[in-house]
Amino acid sequence: xxxxxxxxxxxxxxxxxxxxxxxxxxxxxxxxxxxxxxxxxxxxxxxxxxxxxxxxxxxxxxxxxxxxxxxxxxxxxxxxxxxxxxxxxxxxxxxxxxxxxxxxxxxxxxxxxxxxxxxxxxxxxxxxxxxxxxxxxxxxxxxxxxxxxxxxxxxxxxxxxxxxxxxxxxxxxxxxxxxxxxxxxxxxxxxxxxxxxxxxxxxxxxxxxxxxxxxxxxxxxxxxxxxxxxxxxxxxxxxxxxxxxxxxxxxxxxxxxxxxxxxxxxxxxx
Amino acid sequence: xxxxxxxxxxxxxxxxxxxxxxxxxxxxxxxxxxxxxxxxxxxxxxxxxxxxxxxxxxxxxxxxxxxxxxxxxxxxxxxxxxxxxxxxxxxxxxxxxxxxxxxxxxxxxxxxxxxxxxxxxxxxxxxxxxxxxxxxxxxxxxxxxxxxxxxxxxxxxxxxxxxxxxxxxxxxxxxxxxxxxxxxxxxxxxxxxxxxxxxxxxxxxxxxxxxxxxxxxxxxxxxxxxxxxxxxx
Numbered sequence: 001x002x003x004x005x006x007x008x009x010x011x012x013x014x015x016x017x018x019x020x021x022x023x024x025x026x027x028x029x030x031x032x033x034x035x036x037x038x039x040x041x042x043x044x045x046x047x048x049x050x051x052x053x054x055x056x057x058x059x060x061x062x063x064x065x066x067x068x069x070x071x072x073x074x075x076x077x078x079x080x081x082x083x084x085x086x087x088x089x090x091x092x093x094x095x096x097x098x099x100x101x102x103x104x105x106x107x108x109x110x111x112x113x114x115x116x117x118x119x120x121x122x123x124x125x126x127x128x129x130x131x132x133x134x135x136x137x138x139x140x141x142x143x144x145x146x147x148x149x150x151x152x153x154x155x156x157x158x159x160x161x162x163x164x165x166x167x168x169x170x171x172x173x174x175x176x177x178x179x180x181x182x183x184x185x186x187x188x189x190x191x192x193x194x195x196x197x198x199x200x201x202x203x204x205x206x207x208x209x210x211x212x213x214x215x216x217x218x219x220x221x222x223x224x225x226x227x228x229x230x231x232x233x234x235x236x237x238x239x240x241x242x243x244x245x246x247x248x249x250x251x252x253x254x255x256x257x258x259x260x261x262x263x264x265x266x267x268x269x270x
Numbered sequence: 271x272x273x274x275x276x277x278x279x280x281x282x283x284x285x286x287x288x289x290x291x292x293x294x295x296x297x298x299x300x301x302x303x304x305x306x307x308x309x310x311x312x313x314x315x316x317x318x319x320x321x322x323x324x325x326x327x328x329x330x331x332x333x334x335x336x337x338x339x340x341x342x343x344x345x346x347x348x349x350x351x352x353x354x355x356x357x358x359x360x361x362x363x364x365x366x367x368x369x370x371x372x373x374x375x376x377x378x379x380x381x382x383x384x385x386x387x388x389x390x391x392x393x394x395x396x397x398x399x400x401x402x403x404x405x406x407x408x409x410x411x412x413x414x415x416x417x418x419x420x421x422x423x424x425x426x427x428x429x430x431x432x433x434x435x436x437x438x439x440x441x442x443x444x445x446x447x448x449x450x451x452x453x454x455x456x457x458x459x460x461x462x463x464x465x466x467x468x469x470x471x472x473x474x475x476x477x478x479x480x481x482x483x484x485x486x487x488x489x490x491x492x493x494x495x496x497x498x499x500x501x502x503x
Contacts, residue, residue: 004371011364012357085357093355097322098372099345265326268284269319 001100005108010115013082017116020075021123027067028127034060035131035138064131068124075120076190079113080212083191084205088198092269102263106256109191114184121179166234174241181245185252189215192255195262215255219247274300274419274450275321280330282316282474290316292474293330298450300418303441303464305482305493306454308471309501314454315352317471318423321452322349335418345374348417352424352454354404358397362390362407373415381414384440402429409437413444420451426460434460458494468493470500 086095086109095105136149157168193215197208223243227236275298282291291313298304306314319325320332323339334343356365362385369376385392388406396404409425422441426434434457442464445451455461468485470478477500482493489496 001372008368008371012360090351090353090355091357093324093349093351093353096324097344097347097349099341100372101341267324267326269324 002104002108005098005100005104006111009108009112012086013079013112013116016078016082017075017119020071020078020116020120023067023071023074024120024123024127027064027071028130030060030067031064031127031131032134034058034064035134068127071120072124075116076186079116079187080190080194083109083113084194084208087263088194088204088269090269092267096263096267096269102260105263106191106259110184110188110256113187113191117187118180118183121183125179160234160237164234164237165232166237170238171241174238174245178241178245178248182248185248188252188256188259189219189248192252192259195255195259198262198268199266215251219251222247272299273297274335276331276333276336278331280317280320280332281328282313282320282325283328290474291320291327294474294476295330296469296476296479298452300450301448302466303445303451303453305458305461305465305468306452306471307456307458307468307493307497308477309456311473312471313474314471315423316474318349318421318452318454321419321421322347346418348373348412348415348420350408350412350420350422350425352427354396354401354408356396356404356408359395361393361395363392365396365407365411366392369411369414375416376411377414377416380444381410384410384414384444388436402433405429406433406436409440413440416446416449418446418449420445420449422451422453424455425453426455426457431460438464458497459492462493465493470497472501 085091087105098105133146133149154168157166157171160166161168190212193212194205194208196211197204197206200207223240226243227239229239275296277294277296277298280291280294280296281289283289294317306317308314316325320327321334321339323344332339335346337343360368366378366381369381370378382392385407388403388410390399390403390407396407399407405425409422412420412422420441425441426437429437438461441451441453453461453465462482465482467481468478469476485491485493485496489499491499
């Protein structure tokens with residue numbers, strides 16, 4: 001039954017997910033287009049002059065960053081609304097009368113929302129890489145050797161390692177882990193916040209959002225508190241990723257248990 | 271085992287002041303059409319929600335087919351809530367796929383037949399259908415199952431008299447004769463002719479559980495007339 005739940009959850013979210021990925025492709029294209037403007041080439045030439053087209057390209061970059069944030073925020077809002085609708089509004093009457101366990105319902109929702117978040121995150125990283133390479137190509141085409149650029153980034157990380165006691169491989173490993181696992185835990189935290197709002201007698205959705213914000217703020221405070229013990233920049237950077245990973249996992253586990261209890265014992269569809 | 275539903279000391283209190291269902295004990299047999307009747311706020315919907323596992327009882331227990339409420343009972347209970355619970359973005363045939371996947375007792379052929387008899391295109395989206403047609407689609411989904419228990423919460427409310435006749439015919443022609451149909455409604459006059467037994471509820475308490483024939487013989491009145499007398503304001 002879990003496979004069937006995941007299949008139908010995927011089917012009911014794929015349109016919006018694909019729309020977000022399509023939007024990312026368009027945004028990336030716009031960003032790439034902005035680097036084709038003469039302004040960027042003029043940065044390395046001596047006869048550079050600013051024209052209306054240059055102003056346009058700068059404006060496009062600002063739009064790129066804004067749209068990127070909108071997509072990341074948009075998928076999160078969509079997944080939260082979808083969870084709320086299918087669990088706690090009229091559609092919940094169908095969800096909660098299916099012959100499946102509460103664990104199966106939750107796992108299917110976390111799996112599918114996590115996969116969409118991960119896909120959007122990968123598309124964001126991809127977009128940033130494309131933009132970074134486009135910028136190098138636009139500003140200094142003679143330096144444009146992708147393998148060299150990647151090696152250059154790695155060299156910088158290794159340099160930081162020797163200077164600040166920063167463990168580059170550990171940092172990159174944790175960054176990948178946080179991106180991968182965090183795509184799932186972040187949605188569980190969102191669903192947990194929404195579910196806690198159901199304990200209120202009124203304004204349940206509003207309180208759900210408030211709970212979510214409070215949980216995220218509390219998480220950041222805990223991470224900051226422990227991070228403050230770091231006595232060097234390298235440890236600080238490593239600790240940030242480690243703590244984020246651990247706190248996310250713990251918060252997601254606690255909120256999974258809370259959500260399970262709420263839909264098992266405190267469900268009250270109006 | 272002829273008994274289908276066994277309810278023992280069932281209570282649901284939302285808080286200390288709001289007791290929606292108060293210490294109900296009831297045993298309902300198989301193969302009957304039972305009217306769950308009572309004025310607004312009498313606890314009918316709360317009882318139905320508990321039978322479907324949508325609410326957890328504060329006290330007491332419910333068993334359906336000898337099983338406590340859970341995955342097993344949900345597989346054998348066909349529930350029609352008093353609202354549209356299907357996503358407006360979905361097409362009717364996508365919803366049929368959904369029911370086929372989750373309910374082993376769902377007959378796609380039967381559902382398609384009923385949709386065709388009403389002229390409902392399975393390719394149409396739910397949000398393009400009228401309120402009455404949505405209700406008919408939901409009823410078709412429920413009645414296309416070969417369930418042990420059909421729970422219908424206000425199935426004829428908000429539809430025109432012709433649609434009411436269709437809904438009642440659909441219920442009578444499609445339910446499994448060894449199953450029990452529990453119908454909650456205010457429109458007693460319209461469904462009285464199909465009922466075998468009635469349950470009267472007031473202020474969350476069980477007031478009466480008897481056969482329709484008993485009401486007519488003992489009180490010399492129709493169920494509708496007797497209901498009006500018992501619940502007169």
